[in-house]
Amino acid sequence: MPESAHHALILLIVFGSAKFLAELFERIRVPGMVGEIFAGLLIGPAVLGWIQPAPFLESLSELGVMFLLFRVGLEVKPAELFGVGKTAMLVAVGGVVLPFLSGWGLMRLFGATQLDGIFMGAALVATSVGITAQVLASRGLLWHKSSQTILGAAVIDDVLGLLVLAVVSGAAKGPLNYGQLATTAFMALFFVAIVGYYGTRAVDALAPAQTKLRIVESEFSVAMVLLFGLSLAAIYVGVAAIVGAFLAGMALSPSAGQRLRDLSSGATELLVPFFLAGIGLKVQVEGLKDPGCLLLCGALLVAAILSKLVGCGICAVGNEMRDRVRIGVGMIPRGEVGMVVAQLGLSMGVLSQIHYAILVAVCVGTTVVAPPLLAIAYRGVEAKGSAAEYPALH
Amino acid sequence: MPESAHHALILLIVFGSAKFLAELFERIRVPGMVGEIFAGLLIGPAVLGWIQPAPFLESLSELGVMFLLFRVGLEVKPAELFGVGKTAMLVAVGGVVLPFLSGWGLMRLFGATQLDGIFMGAALVATSVGITAQVLASRGLLWHKSSQTILGAAVIDDVLGLLVLAVVSGAAKGPLNYGQLATTAFMALFFVAIVGYYGTRAVDALAPAQTKLRIVESEFSVAMVLLFGLSLAAIYVGVAAIVGAFLAGMALSPSAGQRLRDLSSGATELLVPFFLAGIGLKVQVEGLKDPGCLLLCGALLVAAILSKLVGCGICAVGNEMRDRVRIGVGMIPRGEVGMVVAQLGLSMGVLSQIHYAILVAVCVGTTVVAPPLLAIAYRGVEAKGSAAEYPALH
Numbered sequence: 001m002p003e004s005a006h007h008a009l010i011l012l013i014v015f016g017s018a019k020f021l022a023e024l025f026e027r028i029r030v031p032g033m034v035g036e037i038f039a040g041l042l043i044g045p046a047v048l049g050w051i052q053p054a055p056f057l058e059s060l061s062e063l064g065v066m067f068l069l070f071r072v073g074l075e076v077k078p079a080e081l082f083g084v085g086k087t088a089m090l091v092a093v094g095g096v097v098l099p100f101l102s103g104w105g106l107m108r109l110f111g112a113t114q115l116d117g118i119f120m121g122a123a124l125v126a127t128s129v130g131i132t133a134q135v136l137a138s139r140g141l142l143w144h145k146s147s148q149t150i151l152g153a154a155v156i157d158d159v160l161g162l163l164v165l166a167v168v169s170g171a172a173k174g175p176l177n178y179g180q181l182a183t184t185a186f187m188a189l190f191f192v193a194i195v196g197y198y199g200t201r202a203v204d205a206l207a208p209a210q211t212k213l214r215i216v217e218s219e220f221s222v223a224m225v226l227l228f229g230l231s232l233a234a235i236y237v238g239v240a241a242i243v244g245a246f247l248a249g250m251a252l253s254p255s256a257g258q259r260l261r262d263l264s265s266g267a268t269e270l271l272v273p274f275f276l277a278g279i280g281l282k283v284q285v286e287g288l289k290d291p292g293c294l295l296l297c298g299a300l301l302v303a304a305i306l307s308k309l310v311g312c313g314i315c316a317v318g319n320e321m322r323d324r325v326r327i328g329v330g331m332i333p334r335g336e337v338g339m340v341v342a343q344l345g346l347s348m349g350v351l352s353q354i355h356y357a358i359l360v361a362v363c364v365g366t367t368v369v370a371p372p373l374l375a376i377a378y379r380g381v382e383a384k385g386s387a388a389e390y391p392a393l394h
Numbered sequence: 395m396p397e398s399a400h401h402a403l404i405l406l407i408v409f410g411s412a413k414f415l416a417e418l419f420e421r422i423r424v425p426g427m428v429g430e431i432f433a434g435l436l437i438g439p440a441v442l443g444w445i446q447p448a449p450f451l452e453s454l455s456e457l458g459v460m461f462l463l464f465r466v467g468l469e470v471k472p473a474e475l476f477g478v479g480k481t482a483m484l485v486a487v488g489g490v491v492l493p494f495l496s497g498w499g500l501m502r503l504f505g506a507t508q509l510d511g512i513f514m515g516a517a518l519v520a521t522s523v524g525i526t527a528q529v530l531a532s533r534g535l536l537w538h539k540s541s542q543t544i545l546g547a548a549v550i551d552d553v554l555g556l557l558v559l560a561v562v563s564g565a566a567k568g569p570l571n572y573g574q575l576a577t578t579a580f581m582a583l584f585f586v587a588i589v590g591y592y593g594t595r596a597v598d599a600l601a602p603a604q605t606k607l608r609i610v611e612s613e614f615s616v617a618m619v620l621l622f623g624l625s626l627a628a629i630y631v632g633v634a635a636i637v638g639a640f641l642a643g644m645a646l647s648p649s650a651g652q653r654l655r656d657l658s659s660g661a662t663e664l665l666v667p668f669f670l671a672g673i674g675l676k677v678q679v680e681g682l683k684d685p686g687c688l689l690l691c692g693a694l695l696v697a698a699i700l701s702k703l704v705g706c707g708i709c710a711v712g713n714e715m716r717d718r719v720r721i722g723v724g725m726i727p728r729g730e731v732g733m734v735v736a737q738l739g740l741s742m743g744v745l746s747q748i749h750y751a752i753l754v755a756v757c758v759g760t761t762v763v764a765p766p767l768l769a770i771a772y773r774g775v776e777a778k779g780s781a782a783e784y785p786a787l788h
Contacts, residue, residue: 007456023612218417
């Protein structure tokens with residue numbers, strides 16, 4: 001089979017099965033995006049084995065989550081996000097301590113080594129803003145104050161998670177270099193703060209120049225350059241590319257026209273199913289059939305859910321009980337950063353293959369429970385902005 | 395540098411430089427897409443060497459040309475295309491004989507072997523519908539009867555080009571299997587005819603089912619499944635994926651809503667620069683500095699241009715002179731199929747490295763001269779459908 005046929009087949013199977021299961025899940029009132037993750041599980045090594053994780057899919061998945069965060073950023077007004085800034089900061093910190101301790105403690109309880117426990121704890125720290133944002137956006141809930149708090153906290157959490165990762169991987173390699181660590185922390189927080197705060201003004205200042213461009217769809221072209229540029233800058237300062245993508249969207253959000261939103265939605269709609277199915281593709285179930293592993297997996301999943309719910313809920317000062325629950329639930333899903341920690345632990349020889357499989361399963365588990373829980377937590381909240389206007393799957 | 399940083403850097407450099415040169419070229423009144431090809435030439439191995447052809451870029455380029463043809467198909471009404479069917483068929487056949495003979499003859503004149511000459515001739519047969527479609531669409535000229543003829547002829551030409559390739563590569567391997575060849579030819583033509591003719595009816599018949607879907611953006615999702623499915627089917631019957639992509643767009647064209655057009659435009663706008671810059675990336679200039687090679691290259695380029703212009707123009711029966719010139723010019727660009735022939739010839743040891751480089755340069759050359767020539771040929775023709783409505787670069 002020629003390479004091009006192979007790619008076309010992958011596109012068809014992954015996209016087609018994701019949408020097919022999304023439709024099935026919607027019909028039994030489960031968010032469609034859970035169906036898309038299950039599609040990856042179904043067609044991947046875990047069940048049918050039709051599709052294996054491959055560089056081609058990984059590229060599309062990477063672009064997908066980048067566009068997802070960009071498109072979410074486009075819906076977030078910087079002023080509103082800064083209005084909940086202090087609470088978001090507290091929530092993010094609250095979501096680091098408890099998950100880390102519970103992951104580490106459980107692993108130690110099950111007889112794992114100190115370093116093994118520390119890696120598991122670190123992997124449970126970072127919230128996957130992508131999943132939560134997808135659910136909130138597709139349900140028209142991004143306008144709600146608690147949603148803004150979740151998004152802000154999740155972005156800060158991503159930064160904190162990568163710092164924890166830096167500490168942990170440093171510790172695994174040998175004695176820590178505190179000076180270098182402080183530099184990394186400072187650079188990351190500085191980048192987020194500066195771009196978040198001044199991004200919109202910079203975009204506004206450059207707007208007159210953009211209107212003078214003669215290329216067709218110049219607004220979209222300039223937006224893409226900003227998206228790719230800030231994603232790259234984010235990686236260089238030590239945070240994930242998606243943080244830069246989110247900041248690019250947010251910087252453009254006050255000035256973005258409908259055409260930019262439509263075109264970005266097109267790229268997002270095409271690519272996001274590859275991100276979601278890609279999560280399911282990474283789950284390996286062979287090792288998980290052992291009862292002891294299943295127990296550890298279940299215990300870690302419960303700990304991962306409760307630790308964020310309680311840790312973030314408690315720290316969401318100035319919110320009433322209902323909003324504390326919403327914020328806590330919104331912080332549950334773990335994703336990209338957790339996977340990065342897992343892969344690093346595996347490649348460093350700290351995490352065993354079986355603990356790696358458990359960790360991936362727990363990350364996917366938190367991702368799968370979040371959308372239905374969010375739907376329950378936000379019951380009765382009015383949806384604003386039609387779903388068709390936002391480029392997402394329920 | 396981590397993998398993700400590498401990808402973000404590639405995205406930024408390729409997309410950014412493509413749009414930058416497109417803007418520069420527009421300002422000196424050269425179509426922007428020529429600038430995007432030159433951007434690939436500039437950042438690629440030919441000049442600066444910043445970016446090398448790589449699987450990641452190749453994937454995006456492949457998706458880009460698929461979406462380009464899909465988006466073009468969306469603008470083509472099947473009834474109008476079938477209205478020019480007979481002329482298109484004649485034009486396509488006319489565009490096979492003369493280019494093949496001139497490519498083969500020139501190579502023999504310059505002392506190449508028989509097989510070498512046959513490969514060069516075969517490589518000059520197939521018109522790249524992508525480039526012409528891009529120019530016609532971005533200038534709002536798709537409605538014109540000559541444009542419809544060009545598109546129809548280019549699609550048939552793609553099929554014929556792949557048949558010539560099958561003959562040639564069969565001849566290089568040993569005695570020809572005429573039975574297998576006839577089967578391939580029949581399958582390919584049958585596929586194009588059936589999907590082209592019944593595609594729209596099938597889509598219309600399925601439309602009521604689509605409206606019952608509960609997933610968000612269901613029209614886009616169904617369209618993508620059709621796009622990937624027909625692209626795959628096209629490869630299986632022996633033609634290029636882009637032929638399937640074009641047929642998918644055309645099948646949807648009468649019923650497609652504005653939302654589907656907008657979302658497809660977004661994916662197209664994102665991906666097409668990678669296709670265009672990818673053409674430039676593939677040019678290697680080292681071998682071309684020798685005067686003899688430069689002469690052969692120039693002679694082949696002139697022959698490639700004139701043979702299509704004359705061969706197709708003569709066969710465009712029932713058109714007045716002006717339209718014959720337009721059709722002839724529209725058939726000039728060679729692209730994907732020519733590159734496929736070149737790569738195959740190289741890997742079979744039939745084409746030398748230097749003849750490979752010459753062939754790629756000639757393909758790119760025909761691609762670069764076509765947009766300005768088309769702009770001249772269509773001078774005075776009214777543009778219909780705003781450029782902003784169509785997802786293309788001038």
